[in-house]
Amino acid sequence: MxxxxxxxxxxxxxxxxxxxxxxxxxxxxxxxxxxxxxxxxxxxxxxxxxxxxxxxxxxxxxxxxxxxxxxxxxxxxxxxxxxxxxxxxxxxxxxxxxxxxxxxxxxxxxxxxxxxxxxxxxxxxxxxxxxxxxxxxxxxxxxxxxxxxxxxxxxxxxxxxxxxxxxxxxxxxxxxxxxxxxxxxxxxxxxxxxxxxxxxxxxxxxERRVTLRPAPDTMTYLTALLPVKDGVAVLAALTRAADSARAAGDERGKGQVMADTLVAQVFSAADGDVSAPQVSLGLIMSDTALFGGSDDPAQLEGFGPIPAELAREVMTDACDRDEAIWLRRLYTSPTTGELVSMDATGRFFRGSLARFIRLRDQVCRTPWCDAPVRHVDHLQTHADGGSTSARNGQGLCESCNYAKDAPRWRARPQPDGSIAVTLPTGHQHRTRPPPLVTIRKHHVPALRVDYVLVV
Known part of the structure; x- marks a missing residue:
């Protein structure tokens, strides 16, 4: 047939x-x-x-x-x-x-x-x-x-x-x-x-671990890979907490109570430990969105785009808790919307440059990889005359950074801001960082402050 x-x-x-x-x-x-x-x-x-x-x-x-x-x-x-x-x-x-x-x-x-x-x-x-x-x-x-x-x-x-x-x-x-x-x-x-x-x-x-990945509707999947006895015990404890809350008249759903209990327990444990590390969120949003003049989506480092309303809510909550907030101006290209520069006011230039490249590239620059940026490295090595600059830098995962050391594997920056990667077989792939700005058809200066990094 x-x-x-x-x-x-x-x-x-x-x-x-x-x-x-x-x-x-x-x-x-x-x-x-x-x-x-x-x-x-x-x-x-x-x-x-x-x-x-x-x-x-x-x-x-x-x-x-x-x-x-x-x-x-x-x-x-x-x-x-x-x-x-x-x-x-x-x-x-x-x-x-x-x-x-x-x-x-x-x-x-x-x-x-x-x-x-x-x-x-x-x-x-x-x-x-x-x-x-x-x-x-x-x-x-x-x-x-x-x-x-x-x-x-x-x-x-x-x-x-x-x-x-x-x-x-x-x-x-x-x-x-x-x-x-x-x-x-x-x-x-x-x-x-x-x-x-x-x-x-x-x-x-x-190999037990905890990982985070994006979910639809600005949610995340927080996944814990645990030994079976620990995983079953955690689920049983959360289930008991949810059943008790529901029996006491809590109107939240069972899943909601379990999720809220998990977050509350983690945060309360951290608050009780004076040695708990401070958490830094890299929130990238336009200056107009920050002050309510537009609803341009923001970018949360390590996650991806989030609505402007949620970004402002994160800022408001931080202010309510008297948390320290650092602002750094970011500059974008008027033609591509990509990050091209940032304030060089950091204490260490190398640290600031590496942070900028991570913010610009967001994920590994290898096409279809989507892994978090672990290494910031030169496209063209110093031995080949490459400079330590944003144009000659790229964010890569560990695997892709090691792969480019293979014989006849070549990567070079292009005049249009893209990266051309030539494989040992002669096949070539081009990649460029994702834009943060939606380009509109009106006159814009050659370089302007478009985004603010909130730390």
């Missing part, structure tokens, strides 16, 4: 891997498939279901092909770097970032993809067969690889045979759900090497 769906699309190219996986042929086939999408209204419902299933299989095969290409790229780049005399510890640097840029995703996701691509074909052959034939998704392959990571190769092959070796039946890897697959792997791991599970658990507990 799927034949009806793609009757007008070109057949997938043939001629071996070089023909099938050449970028030109794949782009041509993707264009042909794309042009048929608007014609799916001619299908009946049974054909639509069959087409959805066939496309899902195609999507699985595509991710497997991407994995094989990424693995081959890694091997090729490592061999090239070895021939160039790169030390063993530095070989492979920059490959993750190249894969991520090709997939239009963050280096973190690229690292996960490349790691999976290198492990599954060699250490999980049955899982690889199921993946490359389109029977399972990339995520299912990830589950098997993740749950067996603590095993020896021999035991890993055994688990792979048990959970993925049977293509048919009610308990085949294709027919069970993701949670069931994880449970099946865990069961076999415990049977083969219980001690490995203990080591894995202790390592996981050592």
């Amino acid at each position: 799927f034949d009806t769906f793609h009757a007008s699309a070109p057949e997938p190219p043939s001629g071996g891997a070089a023909g099938v996986l050449s970028a030109r042929n794949l782009e041509s086939w993707a264009d042909g498939l794309s042009s048929t999408i608007e014609g799916v209204s001619d299908l009946d419902d049974a054909e639509r279901i069959d087409a959805v299933r066939a496309l899902e299989r195609l999507a699985c095969v595509v991710t497997a092909a991407q994995a094989r290409l990424a693995s081959d790229l890694d091997a090729s780049q490592r061999a090239e770097q070895e021939a160039a005399g790169v030390p063993v510890a530095r070989r492979g640097r920059g490959v993750v970032e190249q894969v991520a840029l090709a997939r239009r995703e963050s280096p973190h996701r690229g690292r996960q993809h490349l790691g999976l691509a290198k492990i599954v074909p060699s250490e999980l052959p049955h899982t690889w067969t199921a993946w490359r034939t389109g029977r399972i998704t990339e995520w299912k392959a990830t589950i098997v690889a993740r749950e067996t990571a603590c095993l020896t190769l021999e035991d890993r092959l055994t688990v792979d045979q048990i959970v993925a070796g049977s293509p048919d039946g009610a308990q085949s890897i294709e027919s069970i759900g993701e949670r069931e697959l994880a449970g099946a792997c865990l069961k076999e791991v415990a049977r083969l090497d219980a001690a490995a599970l203990v080591v894995r658990r202790r390592r996981a507990e050592s």
